[in-house]
Amino acid sequence: MPSPLPLRPALLCALLWATAAAAEPLAVRDPNPLTRAAYLPTAAGVASAQGWQLDAQLTWSNTVNLGANAREQLLVDEETAELTLAVAREVGGWQLRASVPVIQRSAGALDGFIDGWHRAFGLPQGDRPNRPRNAYALRYQRTGLAPLEVPAGTSLGDVALEAGHVLAAGPRATFSGWVGLEAPTGSRTVLTGNGAWDAATWLALEAQLAPRWTVSGRAGWSHSGGDGLLPLAREVGFGMAALSWRATQHLEALVQIDAHSALVRGSDLPFLSEAIELTLGGRYRLRSGAVIEAGVVEDIQVNHSPDVSFQLRWKKQAKAFPSH
Secondary structure (H helix, E strand, O other): OOOOOOOOHHHHHHHHHHOOOOOOOOOOOOOOOOOOOOOOOOOOOOOOOOOOEEEEEEEEEEEEEEEEOOOEEEEEEEEEEEEEEEEEEEEOOEEEEEEEEEEEEEOOOOHHHHHHHHHHOOOOOOOHHHOOOOOOEEEEEEOOOOOEEOOOEEEEOOOEEEEEEEEEEOOOEEEEEEEEEEOOOOOOOOOOOOOOOEEEEEEEEEEEEEOOEEEEEEEEEEEOOOOOOOOEOOEEEEEEEEEEEEOOOOEEEEEEEEEEOOOEOOOOOHHHOOEEEEEEEEEEEOOOOOEEEEEEEEOOOOOOOOOEEEEEEEEEEOOOOOOO
16 A cells, blocks of 8 residues: 655655755654664755864654554654764765764653643643553564564664765755765664665755745655664655744754655554654854754654654864874
8 A cells, every 4th residue: 555655756856846944954863763773864964175074963752652453563662862973074075974873762751741741732642641651662563573572772873974966056056966875883683773784865955045044855765775673664765844044143943844654564553654753943053163953853743753852963063183
């Protein structure tokens, strides 16, 4: 049965060209703990040829999701803290970037805060009232597959190596192409890697609509080289559209939508299918040249991704080391 998420290439490209979105979007990815081994590239930003861009982002997500059908049973009640460290540089017209994630899963401490957050904004509670507060469980069973129970703990994720090049540029818009590889450095046992090389390619558009308004969008495809402990989809479509408003010289506000097609083959559960996430965030440029970004990510397609994620990112252009 075809996915309801419209991620065919022509439609995605038309969507990203026609809708409002933001230059330098936030680096958002679906932190679903069962599908973290799938390669979904995030926005990289723009580095300089004068030195390395240093980048550190913390994503803190929390979810409770219970699902069952005639063949499948799912119980997800966990909290993930993911720290991604990256370096980037422009070399010969190419943007080069390497990133490594460190992922910790636990019972966490955000359940009470998120319950209050959902009540305050009238958001659906989903399965949260059916689970004890600050408990941990990550289990999946399906006919024909070995039962899966993932322990809490900390693990390295897959290292990503990515390169981008400007394909066309004008006074107010830039169109670029990207390619990426993900190395099998993560753990198959705790679902932070699939034990294989993955690849992705995508197009990115950035444009200035008005002096204070900028837009950006991405559309691409990712190929999984292996399954890990779950049968990951071989081909995944992903896209992003965002809008940015520059309030002052230092402060920007952003709204962003990220989406991807189903990440697991043969599943009928929403949590293992396509997802759409809405991010509200901001960016502050310090006088030192460093940039701080923060965002709140909500699963506007309920039960398809973690209930809520909080993001905090710091990046700075470091001067090149002097040559001798």
